[in-house]
Amino acid sequence: MRAALFQMTSGVDPAVNAAAIVDAIGRAKAGGADMLFTPEMAGCLDRDRTRAAATLRSEADDPVLAAVRDAAAKAGLWVHIGSLPLKDERADGRWANRSFLIDDRGAIRARYDKIHLFDVDLASDESWRESSVYGPGEQVVAADTPWGRMGFSICYDMRFPDLYRALTNAGATILLAPAAFTVPTGQAHWHVLLRARAIEAGCFMIATAQVGLHEDGRTTYGHSLVVDPWGAVLLDMGDVGGLAFADLDMGQVADVRGRVPAITNRRDIPAQVTLA
Template sequence: MRAGVVQTTTGLDRSANAQALAEAATRLAARGADIVFLPEMCGLLDRNSARLAASVSGEESDPAIAALRAVARDSGVAIAIGSLAVRDDEGPADGRLANRSILVGPDGAILARYDKIHLFDVDLPDGSRYRESASFAPGDRAVIADLPWGRLGLSICYDVRFPALYHALAQAGAAVIAVPAAFTVPTGRAHWHILLRARAIETGCFIVAAAQTGLHQDGRETYGHSLVVDPWGEVLCDMGEAPAEALVTLDLGRVEEVRQRIPALRHARPIHGPVVSAAP
């Protein structure tokens, strides 16, 4: 499978962002990509929750979805839209949005949707706080999709810190798992490579992590370093810190080869009951 990866510095103009994504996906399709992977919040990246809520729409009127579905139809390429902020008519009554990954097939049809399960809420020692759950409602199900080249598992950014999700995707037959992200610089430097390599090794899957990078119009700075990691934990591609596009060939036969060498998925056993505190 030839995977195209797009690393972007997404801004506040939805139309301009959609056009840039469509152009990048078209270029990668022309280079022979079978599927193109895009970052988290690739249609609009804005930490101002009020401005974000006023800007987003439902899937049917999202410019990035429309543009990318057209590219898929015209070029015959699948596109994993890392995630978008989407207003869902069937969402919670409090009006929170979905942080949604959308998989578009080579015919332009939407094959799968995944809403980010794990939301990042934190109070930092310096007094600053961040509440992703104030703007977004969490998803409640893991999602896997069948593609001509194999099964693709979907996840988003902060999910990468929760290995149970990746284990479930691998047990369900995923050979490749997408991890689109907008990691900040400090946590990216400390944890990004380690976490992604660990998820690849634990699952025996290819990990494709398209990332945001650089200084954004909303003031945040993201780490970049979009990665493709093979099932043995080897980094096949590291895109550094500049906006860029890459094309990486994934030998999916490597998945079964690695799982035969380290059959951890077959050896996994459920842990029943609470953890016991041993007597002294």
């Protein structure tokens, strides 16, 4: 499988972001890619909630999703939209942070809403309360593609290994972790977490990231990664936006799992802890 990763600096205008993704689809196809991967919040990255509320749409009316589906069909290319912020999707009034898997005919094959929400106060004085705006997803999602079963996660999800255990129990061989990571947490944890998740699962990990200074004033870490099942980094895009390619040998999954059969050797852990 040839993967194309589009490391973006998404802004506040969905039309501009959609045009950039459509252009990347064409360039990915020309570069021989089988599938294009985008970051979290690819369609709009805006922490001004009032401004974003005037821009965002429901899934049925989202112009970024429509443009990407049309471009994917025209190019004959699979696309993973890392996520789009969507409103009018939940009964509680909060927005959804949703991934989409789109096939080479433009059909939506899978949707995943981010389960774990980033509520944290950082030492850098950054404070994030994702749950005040977005509602959590409730379903673990995996989907079949011509190259293997893909398991979905988004950004902060990568800190919760139980999610990836569920995905590999369901047969996933490629894990997806699109992100908009902060710089302090990225510098400390990005590489080690993604390599650990790939090693634990005996899977490929594709983590496409936002990068740089955004229109809304935030700065994201970048370093979109492709990690193989042994934990080797096949691609690290650093701190510059753009398109890059990585070739995945899917035979590595069975090879690595045969050498270190951690999934086969798993046991259910009792919920009760014995205090000695």
